[in-house]
Amino acid sequence: MAIVLGPNRYGKAETRLVRVVRDGGVHHVKDVNVSTSLSGAMSEAHLTGDNAAVLPTDTQKNTAYALAREHGVGQIEDFALLLARHFTGHDTIHHARVAVEEYGWNRIGGTGHSFARDGGEVRTCVAHHDRDGRASVVSGLTGLVVMNTTGSEFHGFLTDPYTTLEPATDRILATAVDARWRHAGTSADFAASFALVRGRLLEAFAGTHSLSLQQTLYAMGERVLNACPDICEIRLTLPNRHHFPVDLAPFGLDNENEIFYAADRPYGLIEGTVLRDDAPGAGFAWE
Numbered sequence: 001m002a003i004v005l006g007p008n009r010y011g012k013a014e015t016r017l018v019r020v021v022r023d024g025g026v027h028h029v030k031d032v033n034v035s036t037s038l039s040g041a042m043s044e045a046h047l048t049g050d051n052a053a054v055l056p057t058d059t060q061k062n063t064a065y066a067l068a069r070e071h072g073v074g075q076i077e078d079f080a081l082l083l084a085r086h087f088t089g090h091d092t093i094h095h096a097r098v099a100v101e102e103y104g105w106n107r108i109g110g111t112g113h114s115f116a117r118d119g120g121e122v123r124t125c126v127a128h129h130d131r132d133g134r135a136s137v138v139s140g141l142t143g144l145v146v147m148n149t150t151g152s153e154f155h156g157f158l159t160d161p162y163t164t165l166e167p168a169t170d171r172i173l174a175t176a177v178d179a180r181w182r183h184a185g186t187s188a189d190f191a192a193s194f195a196l197v198r199g200r201l202l203e204a205f206a207g208t209h210s211l212s213l214q215q216t217l218y219a220m221g222e223r224v225l226n227a228c229p230d231i232c233e234i235r236l237t238l239p240n241r242h243h244f245p246v247d248l249a250p251f252g253l254d255n256e257n258e259i260f261y262a263a264d265r266p267y268g269l270i271e272g273t274v275l276r277d278d279a280p281g282a283g284f285a286w287e
């Protein structure tokens with residue numbers, strides 16, 4: 001029996017980078033969180049402590065800042081690809097994974113330099129690049145909180161001796177959408193495609209008469225794939241933010257679907273992938 005080194009990677013997690021571009025008195029803000037993760041000829045580093053192949057995580061952080069200065073940030077997918085491609089320019093770095101989150105800021109006060117953070121929604125992406133020139137991009141969003149106050153049912157489910165859930169024919173359906181979608185190529189108009197996907201997700205959530213969150217999930221994925229030829233696969237994670245009608249009978253009050261307890265846990269967690277049946281292989285895109 002021998003003990004050997006298995007898969008490994010390393011990088012700088014969560015480099016916070018804010019870029020301010022000044023157009024006279026009108027400022028533009030890009031607020032991102034960059035995480036790099038590199039792999040390659042790292043055996044000696046692990047086995048003998050020889051660091052000759054190791055590009056320090058500190059350098060990786062500096063590279064994010066420097067390339068933002070030289071090239072701007074632009075669409076996070078393009079910036080992530082730029083960084084990933086850059087790192088694989090080193091002989092010892094065979095593969096780079098770069099994840100970027102973007103936080104939105106909205107203008108306030110009419111000053112040109114005042115902003116308020118854009119709720120809890122975050123735009124995301126993960127780019128991969130290897131030394132053979134293979135690359136992939138997955139875009140996404142998290143924290144898109146949505147609710148339908150009617151148009152949602154859940155009944156006809158499997159029951160057993162532990163079932164207490166009452167069938168529902170008119171319930172609140174609420175979730176915080178976490179969606180990630182895989183592009184077939186690496187050169188999309190990522191701003192336009194993000195806007196299109198976000199719009200279709202919202203449209204499908206609002207427009208689907210739901211018999212379950214699973215059914216809504218599929219409808220959302222299907223709507224995105226129908227609208228975006230460049231996207232071949234979408235993965236959705238939908239926490240079911242349960243809203244339970246409160247029993248007000250002890251107080252002599254009725255409650256016709258009006259007063260709810262918004263529970264934060266436990267929550268149902270509905271996850272699924274919707275893809276084209278001819279989607280090209282994902283390779284390392286989801287790693």
Ligand SMILES: O=c1[nH]c(=O)c2[nH]c(=O)[nH]c2[nH]1
Nearest residue numbers: 154165211212213214240268
């Ligand atoms: O849309 C739903 N899907 C479920 O699988 C489920 N399970 C549950 O208790 N409530 C719900 N709602």
